[in-house]
């Protein structure tokens with residue numbers, strides 16, 4: 169009998185997040201104030217975030233306990249299943265064992281609800297009743313809408329214009345949960361009006377939408393706070409629930425991964441599954457290969473520069489030391505919307521820099537090819553973002569087929585692709601381009617990275 173699903177007893181749902189900060193192999197370069205370029209002070213963040221999250225952003229506590237109300241909300245969909253991809257292994261004819269954590273079962277359809285719930289909660293207990301944010305493909309906006317609705321809060325989502333028009337069902341999904349969805353750039357902010365005046369036909373970008381959402385919070389005199397779905401330390405912290413559960417599930421069947429894989433946009437889902445295992449590598453000397461997978465059209469970790477840069481186009485966010493393609497980089501229109509970000513989480517950047525983790529980049533056609541192989545074997549339609557992790561897992565399994573190695577491969581299925589069928593359609597009709605980032609863009613990016 170094949171044990172396809174390794175389920176965790178709900179009573180064993182981890183009740184603390186793992187904080188990688190004290191375990192990092194080198195000191196974390198401090199975030200810098202966007203105006204003064206001096207190290208950021210916690211009070212610089214109070215206009216945007218509630219105290220609970222500001223504290224987590226810089227916390228050196230090894231574990232941070234998960235509040236009861238967050239645990240309650242997690243129980244709506246956690247623990248998520250760990251699955252053994254027997255059918256995919258068979259289809260590949262590999263001696264490797266392939267496991268994946270299925271985050272697509274969350275009501276938001278992705279891992280992003282793990283942090284959305286926590287962020288809504290810490291705002292709520294700080295007396296905040298309204299959050300503002302940006303969304304690209306709509307995944308993060310959906311997650312925050314659900315979380316705000318669960319805690320009885322208002323939510324305004326600046327949605328990148330191209331998605332706003334091309335993904336009407338993501339928009340209605342957010343509206344179902346009571347969110348107000350605004351096409352970005354918009355007339356609601358100074359920055360949006362400026363962009364519209366200069367570039368009336370722009371498709372918008374995540375960087376522009378972030379600037380708009382931050383402006384709304386910054387101008388609200390403390391009434392509205394801002395929420396970010398990836399990149400920041402507290403976001404990665406909340407996602408470690410994924411890896412903690414996976415570890416318990418793997419241990420329950422006597423398994424340990426040799427390879428841990430995740431797709432990487434801002435870095436949160438990859439960090440989520442990987443960090444609890446990174447601790448074993450750093451502290452116990454376990455030999456584990458950690459692979460972040462990104463698109464060749466937005467190759468932040470594989471070809472970006474390790475430097476201080478802004479998180480948004482309008483230069484309003486603090487500067488983080490990260491891998492970056494430059495804050496005004498606008499990636500070409502690949503279908504993995506969640507992977508189209510110019511930068512990456514500073515913790516992840518540091519671990520790549522130190523050689524603890526590594527990154528690879530893939531073309532979108534090879535990712536869709538992997539997605540179909542996976543879908544037909546496992547009966548789950550993966551998100552185009554998650555298809556990057558699947559591509560890499562398949563490649564690792566095929567290497568084992570050549571060498572005869574019986575590696576244990578674990579990857580994160582960050583979300584399902586039910587709202588991405590137009591992307592699949594485009595692939596079916598052979599319309600996708602294998603977009604590669606031009607070297608001249610990377611050279612130019614250096615110009616838009618501030619000299620610090």
Ligand SMILES: *Cc1c(COP(=O)(O)O)cnc(C)c1O
Pocket residue numbers: 278279280307308397398399431432433434435436437438506507551553554582583584
């Ligand atoms: C947002 C998203 C990603 C990319 O974000 P990370 O912070 O890198 O995890 C990946 N997969 C899915 C399904 C997403 O929604």
